[in-house]
Amino acid sequence: MVAVADTVSLELDDIQSGALHERPSPYVGTYVLLRIDDRASGRELVRRLHPVVDSGRPSADPARDAWVTVAFTYQGLKALGVPRDSLESFAPEFREGMAARAAELGDVGESSPANWETPLGSPDVHVALAALSPDAPRLEAVVERARRARQELPGVEVIWRQDCYQLPTGRTSFGFKDGIGQPAVEGTGISGSNPGEPPIKAGEFILGYPDETGSLPPMPTPGVLGRNGTYIVFRKLHTRVAAYRRYLREKAATREEEALLGAKMVGRWQSGAPLALCSESDDPELGADPHRNNDFVYRDDLRGFKCPAGAHARRANPRDALDEDGSVNVRLHRMIRRGTSYGPMLPEGVLEDDGADRGIIFVFAGAHPKRQFEFVKTQWLNDGIFIGAPAEKDPLVGPNDGSGKFTIPQRPVRRRLQNVPPFVVTRGGEYCFVPGLRALRWLAELET
């Protein structure tokens, strides 16, 4: 069932490039949130942002690029005066907003919206801007362009700014290379890194095209507003790196064992080398090789001796591991991830918390916030029913409460980690809509 790429003709010139764009590596970036106090100023902002936003087929050489993505929350669309029937045509989760979904998503206790960073989760968040670039001077240049767009607009207020970056190694705060596993998207020319996964239908990621069910995803109306748009979900996730390192130290007798336990929790070694391809020790060359580091399936390891079924990456994308269940179509639960790091890295070897805020800004892009992002988060990361381990959550990013378990299959006797504490705390986030370029113009020209 190999789908042929480019069977669908995508209007790439109308799609903001942020969603489909492969990033330069390394890069620096910044996220800005804005509140619209005055409808006319809001529309003027959109008008001025229009030429700042990039579209089109991602440049062949991503390192030459710098770009801005603009997204709106439900409250933001309301503030711009989008008519009611149009507002009601958006995905229910988007309309509710992330704070309202907290109980469902496992954002409870320390991660609950009551403890989120201001203004995240509040109705003040209207517009989200992301600017990314290979280096600081080019970032400043794009940020400056975006800044000029909101100059002398008294009705538009900057309410949050978060700088972010990706290290040249691609590693994030727990020490692991991230951003490797991504789906290929039909019609974009972006080739997938996993030859075992035929390209996913464009409609799984961009609105207005058939998706994996063969239907058009529910699309906001009017068509000019919905078409070529995509939903993004962003979450600021604080990582407790010192606690994580201490936990591994406590459970392991040697540094090698520490590295192994860490790899078992993620499904990859720190270098990015997948356990499915090298289960004994890290292979940095494999981790660094984009042609090989995502070329694997789990068919030959259903019991998880190489990569535990409960490992983060295997939960988040079980590939063919659930094919025998007859009830899961993994292609309906894929996502484009555009996460970045924030905060300083905790220096290697340090086991005491230095009080710094560090982690990742998790970014999801897809056409189905519910059956992609929410499904993966609630059924696969926060729960273990699907692997026959209802008592286990994702050992790295799941909402563990200190009583978490994590089973590591091995011969002769499986190992089970007990009392897994929470290593990730949600600081806030939101569901956003990234309109196409024509839709941006439509928003700017609203006359309600």
Place this chain on the structure above:
Amino acid sequence: MAASETTTARPGVSVGPTSEFSLFFHVKPGHGDDLREALRTLQNHPGYRPGEYGMAVATIHEARFVLFDDDTRLLFATSFDGPWDSYMEDFFTSGPTLALFDAVFQHVEGYEGLPDVAAVKAFVLSAQATAAAYARNYGGTVKEIRKAERVNKAFQRVLDDPAAGEGLQHPALKPLLDEASD
């Protein structure tokens, strides 16, 4: 095309990891016999014959199709590991369930064939009724129960060995020894 995600799903009642799922259909006039025949065919399918335990969907505990009211109505009732409403699109886009449902549901009213997943989903949701009471006698998922069966089978084989009594004396095996005497 119908907007699949705006259809309001009404999840069944859950007990532990498992949720109940019941669908009530009206049989197309004159299709009672054909439907009975289709269900007989299903029953004779490898995996569905009594004692075979190999249904295409491995995450349901059991399934029954009940014709009632003189074969004018059909009940489909099952217990599913996980919230079934989260898996609706999965069912209707993955092979085994598709063929099975098509063979049976072509005989009930409101079913117009498979191609449009959103329509099939709406059709199924319109037939779903949530249980007023639901109880279970064990907490495990199908995966856990199958594992437990394998483990018990292995344990019984151990006990069949004359050396088992001696072997189970090690303090680490105390919980097994406690289960060994009957």
